[in-house]
Amino acid sequence: MAAAVFPQAIGTLQWHQYLTDCNLHQELGSTSVKLTNGFIFSNGFFRRGCYCSRTRNFTVIQSSASQTSVFDPVKAPSRSNTSESRKKSNEAALILIRHGESLWNEKNLFTGCVDVPLSKKGVEEAIEAGKRISSIPVDTIYTSALIRAQMTAMLAMTQHRRRKVPVVLHNESEQAKAWSQIFSEDTKKQSIPVIAAWQLNERMYGELQGLNKQETADRYGKEQVHEWRRSYDIPPPNGESLEMCAERAVAYFRDQIEPQLLSGKNVMIAAHGNSLRSIIMYLDKLTSQEVISLELSTGIPMLYIFKEGKFIRRGSPIGPSEAGVYAYTRSLAQYRQKLDEMLQ
Template identity: 80%
Template structure:
């Protein structure tokens, strides 16, 4: 791994790393379940406040004394996973390389997030993961304003003991009506190095279309002093395996609001794409993708194909039942 990227990982991590990693609090996937391409380069993630918050919360647990919320839930044989790339940002609009620069959504992006929310309004969501960047967080929150279940998404603040104590919710009933939102830097956009803030068209004119295409879409080639998709995958896929997959395995339905490249790396892992195949994977802003996790496998159930909601996803039996319950509650 290039020195510059190692430093960039550490720099990003150190912003949120306040406390030591509590390995005992995590359900670890055995490494032999990890495909070779990720296993070889899987790097050791530092402890982060966001990682600790994944498990060390009381939202999904009726008793605060239980610190493994997923263990207290009734096991289910399938869980829904929704992936959403954030809506258009102000720098998408200006055609600037953005990477880890924290830029908000445009008005169009706000609309895209709301439309995305309508498309997933009948899909159950128990937990939300976002990157630490505002464009992903805005997208998650705006999408959830459209959800029929009307639970309240609440960002967990476990970055210090005081932040955690001061944001504690004391009513179990209120907790049940809430959705924990976990912000993790590991889901951030790839760090674009010295391209951040540059205009994409001007950069292509200066360095050549082919070179810029390789920086943007290849798997192995990093932009100058930035992360390649492979480097981005090392932290995003490791975070997914350590923190998100165990929740799905416990029957919790998860939404992830993140970025073009952090999601490309996760989709590459879910769909088992080759480093060649991933070069043609390009995600639109504000378009949700649905997967079902069942018996240890991820099944893609599609992305929106039409304006009518019925045509959006192939529902599983369980999702169809959830939908029926929502309809029944709405007619009471």
């Protein structure tokens, strides 16, 4: 694919514009651009974790057309539909979704490891998230052990155009394993394994669990509560800091999920604000300072491409009916086209 050539200076970009303006992203997508503030836009995203700030201005000071599209098809019929070529391309999609709004989010209560379900709005958000990723391949699903993440994953998958059935694996005992076997290879092929892991749970919020966030801020002060909620290494009373949460969540990601991606499997993770913040910190190499301002919205999927051992952030996919979906790589566009043909 030929790369677009940018003039030496094209003015000012707003990060918000990057997030929402598909055409801009497409134009930039195949070009390396150096920006003021030391930020570099290449391979479809800004480096240095600057997405924490949605309102920052970027002035383009230099560009190069050396970067062509780096994304080979994940599962494109012409190039990557054999396990051999998959291994060679070493590329896979990774979708991260924070669960939809829960009944305690709605009431503004600290939730942590308390297992509460989605609110009505959360159910709608999960379905909407499913529409956004309905044309992105998913081979394996990881969720936390908490119902709000599991509901989100399942509701999202009801929208997937491939129509595979998510099946929760029960490996907690030999008997559970034996009793949940599937005896048809064809049916297995039409299923997506769902693995629930406590390591992906929300951070344990200690003695804040069940307290109202506003009342807690009124009592202990806004700054103290912000420190408990967003700092990297300060735990809430008797709870986990983000660092402690990362020790289990990132270890699980590296031990269990990365090998799947390495083997070419497309993975979706439905988890929580803080367990996902810790994973994003690892993926985007954010510092403990940068992660403070990282906030994740409920029910908004984020797409990464894993290629040659690197995670490339592609933004949040929007519905297949929208023109110019910036999050799609060429290979994902091919997968989507294949679905279009199949479903005609």
